[in-house]
Amino acid sequence: MLIDPCELSPSYVRSIAPYQPGKPISEVARELGLKEESIIKLASNENPLGIGPRTRAAIDAALAEVARYPDGSGFALKQALSGRYGVDQSSIVLGNGSNDVLELVAAAFLGPGRAAVMSQHAFAVYPLATQARGARSIVVPAKNFGHDLEAMARAVDDETYVVWAANPNNPTGTFARPDELEAFLRKVPERVLVVLDEAYNEYIGADLRADPVKWLKRHPNLVVTRTFSKAYGLAGLRVGYALAHPSVADVMNRVRQPFNVNSIALAAAAAALDDMEFVARSYAENLQGLRQLEEGARKLGLDFIPSYGNFLTIRVGKAPEVYKRLLRRGVIVRPVGGGYQLPEHLRVTVGTAAENERFLAALAAGLKE
Ligand SMILES: Cc1ncc(COP(=O)(O)O)c(C=O)c1O
Numbered sequence: 001m002l003i004d005p006c007e008l009s010p011s012y013v014r015s016i017a018p019y020q021p022g023k024p025i026s027e028v029a030r031e032l033g034l035k036e037e038s039i040i041k042l043a044s045n046e047n048p049l050g051i052g053p054r055t056r057a058a059i060d061a062a063l064a065e066v067a068r069y070p071d072g073s074g075f076a077l078k079q080a081l082s083g084r085y086g087v088d089q090s091s092i093v094l095g096n097g098s099n100d101v102l103e104l105v106a107a108a109f110l111g112p113g114r115a116a117v118m119s120q121h122a123f124a125v126y127p128l129a130t131q132a133r134g135a136r137s138i139v140v141p142a143k144n145f146g147h148d149l150e151a152m153a154r155a156v157d158d159e160t161y162v163v164w165a166a167n168p169n170n171p172t173g174t175f176a177r178p179d180e181l182e183a184f185l186r187k188v189p190e191r192v193l194v195v196l197d198e199a200y201n202e203y204i205g206a207d208l209r210a211d212p213v214k215w216l217k218r219h220p221n222l223v224v225t226r227t228f229s230k231a232y233g234l235a236g237l238r239v240g241y242a243l244a245h246p247s248v249a250d251v252m253n254r255v256r257q258p259f260n261v262n263s264i265a266l267a268a269a270a271a272a273l274d275d276m277e278f279v280a281r282s283y284a285e286n287l288q289g290l291r292q293l294e295e296g297a298r299k300l301g302l303d304f305i306p307s308y309g310n311f312l313t314i315r316v317g318k319a320p321e322v323y324k325r326l327l328r329r330g331v332i333v334r335p336v337g338g339g340y341q342l343p344e345h346l347r348v349t350v351g352t353a354a355e356n357e358r359f360l361a362a363l364a365a366g367l368k369e
Contacts, residue, residue, distance in 0.1 A: 012112075012134045017339065019124055023332050032328060039330040042349040042359055045170065045200075045311050047233035049285065051268070052278035055233070058271035062264045070263035077261075077270045081241060084273060085213050090246040093253055096260045098199055098227035098240025102164075103129050105195055105223060105242070107255040109161050110135035116162040117155045119147040121172050123197065124339050126164035135161075145305045145313075146174030153187035163188055166197040168204065171336045171347045173307025178210035185219050193248070195223045199240075200309040202231030202279055203286055208308075212243065220245040228265075230310060231282040232272040237265040286310045289350035296360035300367065305345075313347045316367065322346060325366035331359050 006014060022043025029036045051059075074094040082089050095101035102125050110116060112134035118126040120142040127137045138160065140152045147165055156163065165184075168175045176184075181196070188194050196212065212224040227240035239261055242252065272278070293312045297304045303315040313336060316322045323335045323346055337343035348359055 010134060012131055016128060016131055019128055020338065022334050023327075025332070028327055028330070028332055032330075034330050039332065040351060040355045040358060041332045042351045042355060043332045043334045043347075044235065045230060045309065045349045046235045047230060047282055047310070048289075048349075048351045048355060049233060049278070049282055051233040051272065052275045054275050055268050055272045055278070058267045059264055062267035065263060068263070070259050070261060070266055072258045074261055074266055077239075077241075077266050077273075080270045080273050081243075085243060087213055087216070087243055088246065091216070091243055091249055093242040093244065093249045093256065094261045094266075095240045095242070095256075096262075096265075097229055097235075097238040098197070098225045098242075099125055100238070100260060101225050101240050101242045101252070102126070102195065102197070103132075104252040104256055105162060105193065106130060106133045106135070108251040109193055113159060114161045115157060115159040116164060117152050117160055118164040119152060119166075119169070121145060121169070121340055121342060122147070122164060123166045123170050123199075126166075127339065130162075130164075142172070144174070145172040147176060149176060149180055149184040150187070153184055156188060156192055160192050162193045162195060164195050164197065166199070168200045168308040170200065170309060171311070171313050171334065171340055171342065171345075172305050173309045173311060173313060174305065175204065175208070175308035177208065181210060182215070185215060185222060188221070190219075190221050193221050193223055194219070195225060197225045199225070199227045200230055201226055202283060203310050204308050216243060216245065220248070223248060228269045228272055231279050231286075232269070232275075233278070233282070234265065234268055234272060237262070237268055239265040239269045285352075286350050289353065289356050292353060292356045293348060293350060293360070296356070296363075300360075300364055311347050311349045313342065313345045314363075315344050316346050316363070317344055319344055319346050322363070322366050325369050326359075326362050329362040329366065331362045333359070 078089040106129035110133040115136040116130040223244040229235035334347040
């Protein structure tokens with residue numbers, strides 16, 4: 001009897017519900033018959049400032065060499081990161097976005113018979129990467145929309161090899177203070193890897209930022225992940241990294257594709273890392289934008305989850321309906337029902353002041369409809 005060839009894949013792979021990305025502008029334009037120029041996308045936590053001139057120059061220079069494979073070791077970028085953090089290159093793993101780095105953790109440390117702990121409302125890739133390896137997800141109820149770190153430490157069982165923690169978390173924007181994280185690291189057994197996903201780290205005020213390198217020295221089971229997709233403005237190029245104990249980095253590198261980060265991304269990221277001014281501007285403008293969105297939500301009488309990221313998650317009531325009304329007005333945001341379990345909220349990325357204004361006006365109109 002003929003079988004459906006998809007059944008050749010393990011059942012845990014077949015039961016994966018695919019990641020739902022923010023809708024691209026071109027798709028909304030096609031579906032709703034709108035002009036692409038009239039649409040704004042505030043759905044994927046991208047940087048509205050684009051990239052800085054130094055990064056652009058590095059991209060132009062790297063273009064000349066695209067006929068060649070990239071440096072598979074990413075030496076120049078690792079050297080720059082090593083200088084920035086004061087860690088040896090053997091402690092750094094580069095990825096095609098930090099998403100890739102999360103997948104490398106799952107590939108290297110998870111599998112059937114193993115489990116990973118994560119919070120309710122946490123970044124969608126954690127359950128996906130866990131399930132794709134045949135491992136079990138242990139989802140811990142959130143506390144005030146954020147990670148309940150004490151409960152997460154208690155949820156670790158004999159089969160747990162990984163704990164995923166996002167700080168700040170997406171899509172809630174919630175944040176755990178350094179002292180809370182330190183207490184958490186002390187509680188999680190050393191035989192369990194703690195992945196501290198700091199994709200939005202640059203958007204936290206300097207006074208609240210922890211020193212993960214200090215923690216790495218004390219906790220060899222810690223993996224810190226960061227990205228160039230957010231404050232550095234390189235989401236389209238895909239480059240992120242992990243800082244980890246050299247032996248953890250070593251196993252992650254064994255499951256890494258030899259050329260997982262492309263040459264343009266490597267060059268751009270090294271240049272972007274140096275452009276402190278651009279990152280400082282991204283931080284400052286984001287803070288202003290957040291305040292603008294918060295103020296706008298308050299005026300509309302809407303609750304929101306206080307955010308430490310470059311996005312705000314607002315309670316709008318019938319979110320799927322409001323989402324569609326916004327789409328019809330050419331504003332793309334992100335619904336966070338489904339796997340995120342926030343059916344009454346919409347997540348909006350901080351855009352330029354004009355984009356934020358446009359979103360708020362569309363929201364006001366959409367709510368009245
Ligand atoms: C919490 C969190 N971690 C990781 C990522 C992955 O980002 P990238 O693969 O672009 O580095 C995202 C992207 O939105 C995120 O929100």
